[in-house]
Structure formats: C-alpha cells, structure tokens
Amino acid sequence: MDRLVRIDRGTVRGDEVDGVVAFKSIPYAAAPVGAGRFALPQPPTWSGEWDARQSGPTAPQASGRLPGLNLTSLLDVGWVAGPDYLSASVWTPGGGGLPVLVFVHGGAFVGGSGTASGYGGTAFARDGVVLVSINYRLGVPGFAAIPGAPNNRGLYDQIAALQWVRENIAAFGGDPDNVTIFGESAGGISVATLVAGAPEGLFRRAICESGGGSHALTEPQAAAVTAALVGHLGVPAEDFAEVSDVDLVAAVAWLGTQRLDLRVDGVADPLMGLAKFGPVIDGDLLDGQPVGALAPGVEVMVGNNADEINLYAVALPAPPLDADALRLAVSRLHPDPDAVVEAYRSAGRGGTLAELLAAIGTDYVFGIPALRMADAHAAQPAGTWRYEFTWRSPAYEGRLGACHGLELPFVFDTVSTVDHGSLGVPDNDETRALATEIHAAWVAFALTGDPGWPRYTPADPVVRRLGPDPGTAVDGPERSLWSGIR
Template sequence: MSADVAVDLGAGRSVRGLRADGVAVFRGVPYAAAPVGAGRFEEPRPAAWSGEWDARACGPTAPQGRTEVPGLPDLSVLVGPGWLPGAEYLTVDVWTPDPGAGGLPVMVFVHGGSFTGGTGSAPGYDGSGFARDGVVLVTLNYRVGVPGFLRLPGAPDNRGLRDQILALGWVRDHVARFGGDPENVTVFGESAGALSVGALLAAAPAGLVRRAISQSGGASHALTPAQADRVTAAVAGQLGVPATVAAFAGLPDEALVEAVAHVSASGLDLAVDGVRDPLMGLSRFGPVVDGELLTGQPVEAVRAGTADGVDLLVGANRDEMNLYLVALPSPPVTEPMLRAAAARLHPGPQELIDAYRAAGRGVTPGEVLSALGTDYMFAVPTARLAEAHADRPGGTWRYEFAWRSPAADGRLGACHGVELPFVFGLVGRIDTGVLGIPGTDPDVLALAGATHAAWVAFARDGDPGWPRFTADRPAVRRLDVAGSLTLAADGPERALWRGVR
C-alpha cells in the first residue's frame, strides 16, 4: 500500500509524492524551465512554477530515439523507455527514507546514454535501496543530443552539462527539505554520466559536491572545438539548414532526434588535426572544450586542483566493450579489422596487439579488440583520473568490477553497465535483461550487498572500505566474488597507452 506524502519547498511551492515500504518517492520535479523553441539552445534557467507539483508518477524524458528496436536486446533497464514527450523534462526524482529527517547523506546520479539518450527514471536507477539504507537519492534528466551537446554558433556550449550544474544547485537549495545534508552531496554517474562527473570536477562551482564517483568513465573525453564543429556540420547538412540558433530553433524535436540517429550511424570520423576521437566512435556527441566551463581535458583541471577537497571513487569494468561486441549485433571481428581499429587508437597498432595477446588479454581478434577498446575508452582514462587526484587534497579510491556475467555462454563477462544493479541494490529485485545477472545465486547476492554497501559508506563518510589509491601504493579493489585487493591492476600492456591521446 502507498500513501501520499507532501514536502513544502518554500516560496509557495510544494511537491506531492508517494510513500511505500518505508520510502518516500517524488518523481518529475522540475529544477529548470522547460526547454522549448529557441530555449532548447539557451542557458538553463531555474524552474518558475508555483503551488503544488504532482510528483507521484514519472515525468517526460529528453527527446531521444527509441530504445525498443526489433532485433536488438532490451537495454531499457539501463537507458529507460526512450522518449516520453513533454516540455517539462528537466526534472529530478528523489527517494528519501524520511522527509522529516535531517543530516542524511545525499547521492545525485547522472545517467548514461552516449549523451544522446537515457533518463534518471530508468528502472535500473531506482533509489529505494539507497533510501532504505539512510541515503537521499536523487536522479536527474538533462538535455542530450542536439539541444544538449551540439556546438552551435550563438548558443552556449555544453548545455547538458550546464543543466547538471543547475540540478546540483537545486539539490543544494532544497535537499534539506527531503531530509538530506546539502554539505554532504556525492555526485555519481556511469558511462556518459561518469564522463559528466569528470567534467563536473573541472567545471562545477566549488562547494556543490563533497564526493564523486565515476563508474566506467574518466575525464579525458572532451571533444576539441574542431571535432565538435565537424559534428555540427554533419547535423546541419542532414537537416538542410545553416548551423545557426535561428535555423535550428524552428525545427521540431523529431527532426533533431532523427538527425542524431543518422549522424551517429554515419561512421563520421572525429580524428581531426592529428587528435584521435576521444569517444572512440561510441558517440558523436559529448562535452566540448569551450574555453569557459572546460579549458582543456577535465583530467588536467583535476590535476591542477579544481577538485581539491573532493573525495573521489573511480573504477571501470574488466570487459567493458563486450556489451558492444557480444551483447549487441555486430559482424565477426577479423584480424584486418582488428589492425585497422588498433591503428585508429594507437601509433603502434601491431605492437599493441602483440602486447595484449602476450598479457593474456585475448586470443581471437574480437577478444583483443574488446580489451583494447575497454582500456582506451574506460580503464586507462580511469587510471589517469585516479593518478591526477591521488596527491591532491581529498582522498582517492579505485576499483575494478570483475564479476563475469554467465550470459552469452559466459562471453559477456564484466561488460559495460553490469555493475549498475549491484550498485543500486537491485540484484534479485528487477529483471536485469541482457546483463544476465542471476538473482538467486548466494555469491552474487553477497557481492551485490557488498558493492551497494561500499557506495553507501563512501557517501556517508568517504570510505568505501578499502585502502586509498596513492602514487606510491596504487591499491585497487577487485569487486568480484573473491573480493581481492591488488597493487598491480594495470598490466604492462596498459603502459603502451602512456602519452597516447
């Protein structure tokens, strides 16, 4: 049974949510004005509604493509239902054990989705488990695709990132009314959400967050202006309009979503002026070095001190790219395809391939390609972020999620996104779909409990339960059934990425 519960936000505003099983949930609460027309390409503005907001059901999502596609696996647990139309989609969902409490740790989750899709309301981000453990959990929506991240003359860059910053400001101003401590906020995210966390460490105003968690991201993936301009030219060409705010403002959201899909599938090469594609072709949209929020790669800003005083937990999964090469339909990888892919990532492709095979990181071309992509996109940037912050004020912790899913005859492994149900305490509670996580296995349930507890502990007091990562003692916790600690997570093959950008 559920019952209505209301929270007074002050200034003539209140929200009405639902309480059930000891958790109060408020969904679709606007933190920003609806982005419509030309406003889709403007700086976000605080929401200006008044009265009582009905927050008892999920709200709309950002304009994006479909997630249910015939012939493709169901990824809705990770990315949500796709586009649920509605103007008021710049919203937060809030889970709390008790709106009348005070001083509870706060966690704010930034969803993934290649910067072109996703929603904080996806079933895999249900915050009930965190709330039951005494955390106020907030998820947020932000602009994606063309409105969020296309570099457009006359519009501020990184609009989706600006949305996230405004949402964090909303949390600071209002979370105490949900029982949370605005001085103890942990921002965390996975995939594009983790890249967003990396960017926020460089761009967010000081004091908005106390801690941060990057799951399968890093802080080395911002596009150069020239790379972003190449995407802009492709999108404008697809739409048949000039690359101006005035021209784009008159287009419907449906046209912008279709253009994103076309450009994403076009094979557009973002290697420009000798700079490799930092997103490895997994997306054509993302944060850009704009000279304002981001003056360079976020990892360099962290190294210079922009995240001083922030406790940082970073990690990646052992077999990230298996989600793309095993779970999703893709042609068999041949040796020539492997060499061509390696050449796009590294100046010494054959040396790289040989080193990965010698290190036991794969035998078949597909296995080696997965290992190369995992390291280039996820593991090596994660290590760089940990190293950049290790000697700065604020603790640094690092993990590697190594539990291997039995899906696809065991070939899926510790793929991209598989840690999310463990983190959110949802193993055995929801259908994990393509991730294939057995919800009744005692060892798996124990790992899920330990992983979730580590995130809660980190948010509460800044200690996930294993030693810090430092320059002279690079401790990395392996999150699997064995639960080992290693000082040598990065084998000799990863040393070949040193200096490669």
C-alpha cells in the same frame, strides 16, 4: 500513502511505500522550450503544489534499445514527450542530516532517463541515504555545438540540478553539505567534467563509473558533428531552433549509423566512435580535458568494468576479424599496433582476435581514462579510490562478460527487485551477496568518503576488484603502453 514536502517553489506530493518516500520528476529548471531550447537553464516557473507521485517527461530521444538487447532497466523506454523534463526525482527515508547521492544517467549523451527502473533509490533510502536522480538535455539541444548558443548545455543543466539540490535537499532529509555525485558512462564523463568545471560547494565527493576525464571533444571535433547534422538536415546550424524535436531526434539516430571520423587536427576520437556528442572544450566550462583540472578538495572514486566493450560487440556484431583488420583497428588508437596486440596477448587479455580487440578497446575508452583520472587526483589532499568490476554475466553464452553497465544492478542493489533483461543478472545467493557488498561501498563513500578499501596513491596505486575474487591488485604491464598516447 501520500507525503507532502515544502520546498522553495511550493509543495511537492510524493508516495510512501514501506518507509521510503519517492518524489518523481520535480522540475529543477524551467521547461527548455522556445527561446530556452538552446539557452542556459533558467529557474523553474511552477508554484503551488507539484504532484510528484508519477514519473514525468524525459528528454527528446530515440528508443532506448540497442539492436538485439533489452536494456530498458538502464536506458528506460525512450522519449516521454512533455516540456518539463529538466527534473529531479528523490527517494528519502525522512529524518534529517542524511548523506545525499545525486545520480547522472548514461546513454551516450543522446538517450536515457534518471527515472529508469534500474535507478530507483529505494535501497539507498533504506540504508539512510537520500538518492536524487536527474534528467538533462540530450542530443542536439544538450550537446551540439551551435553558433550563437552556449556549449555544454546539458552539463549546465546538471549544474542547475545540483544548485536545486543545494537549496532544497534539506527539506527531504538530506545534508546539503554532504553531497556525492555519481554517474555511469556518459554520466561518468559528466561527473568528471563537473569535478573539473562546476562551481565549488555543490558536492563533496564524486564517483565516476565507466567514464573518466579524457573524453571531451575539441571545438573542431564538435564542429565536425554539427557539419554532419547540417548536411543531413539541410538547415544551417544557426537555424536548428526552427527544427522540431522529432526531426532532431531522427537526425541524431541517423548520425548514429554513420562512421564519422572525429580525428581532427591530429586529435584522436576520445570515444572510439561509440558516441558523437560529449563535453566540448570551449574555454568556458572547460579549458582542456577535465583530467587536467580536477578539483583538489573533492574526494574521488573512479573505476571501470573488466569487459566494457563486450556490450557493443554483442549489440553490434562485426564481421570476423583477421590479423590485418585487428592491426588496422588498433592503429587508429596507437602508433605501434603490433606492440599493443602482442602485449595484450601476452597478458592473457584475449584468446581470439575479437577478444583482443575488445580488451584493447575497453582500456582505450574506459580503463586508461580511469587510470589517468586516478593518477591525476592521487597527489591531491582529498582521497582517491579506484576499482574494477569483474563479475561476468552468463548471458549470451558468457560473451557479455563484465560488460558496460553491468555494475549498476549491484550499485543500486536491484538484482532481486528489477528485471535487468539482456544483462542476464540472476537473482541468487552470489549476486545478492555481491550487490550487498558493492551497494554498501557506495553508501559508505557517501557517508564517510571511504568505500572500505585502501586509497589509491602514487606510492601504492591499488585497484579494488569487485567481483567473485575480491581483493586489491595493480595494473598489468600492457596498460603502460598507453602512457603519453592521446
């Protein structure tokens, strides 16, 4: 059944099913074409009525598949061409004064879409929350450092989307003064960056899933990525605006196959090679790593999955490790690799060399940034909460474990309604009960700022385990080895 809502630009037409109205792909900014392709986002230009009953275009990107894995429910189908892809989708039960959750999708800053099937907001709307999911510029248009163009354009898109929410969400039943942003992976990194750099008043709370505030690139690191693209395209960076989206997407795909060393001027690669793009410390949006500038008045929940790197180990299998290869890999992350390997072995974090490397990589990219973000915020007046997702997928003979992205079907409560492909999430009593628990925690945090477990404080740095063995715990001694390591 069609439903109409009037907002600042005109009327949007949505589709109601079982009491939830969905409005898909409403432009929150002008199409980033022509002179706007590498500029800051501008106000939307449409007027009259916008048909929001179907999903629209997505940001230029390559296929949403990892080798050997079907993650379409999270990464979507890839590029759906069209100019109006800076858009927001809204799910609402109607009414007024409802808490609002705004989701920022992941995809290594080069892929993904807020309209992927796994990000549908029906369950949130059913439970009295207005869910907004956004698209933003990716890859070269969104994040490449280009002389004469502002940095962090994709992040400014996210800020423009939040400003649109501030101005329009009441028409959909939401409370503009009770907005929580949340995101996973690149979306989690984005959320941490927004907590540090976004204008005040756009959101009250933030949930950072498998992200953190320690992943921004320095300007020399971002310049190294741009230099690689220049060498491949044979075009000066100043002329990237003349390169078609098709060719830029192909160049980003090529870049993903290269072992680009982003250790520049003694600064380590904060993403261990898993992504080539990200927020840039440019002295404008960011003066340093976001973890050092988190807004004190924003309530924060941050966490990671127990086996994040297992997703990449399954998707991108490497030759068998020997002890020397393990030591070499860890030496790129820590000056005392022998101590790190022994500490993780003693903590029972891996029975094989490959498992040890996965555990170390999980902490380096995800676990330690979550810890640092929680520590940095815990002394602030607004509350801090921390979690670790521990339910392990049976897929690939159990090798996925509690891998990267696996918490999302539980957060969105879609284990019974969406096929999550290679993630291997069965629809059974265990997963339905866990989804109910985790989804309810996200709803409670959006409503009250309390997910239902003790705050993380300097005196009591507790971590809530979300999985088959619930409860709170503290970090193991192996994580202390990362203190002071950047």
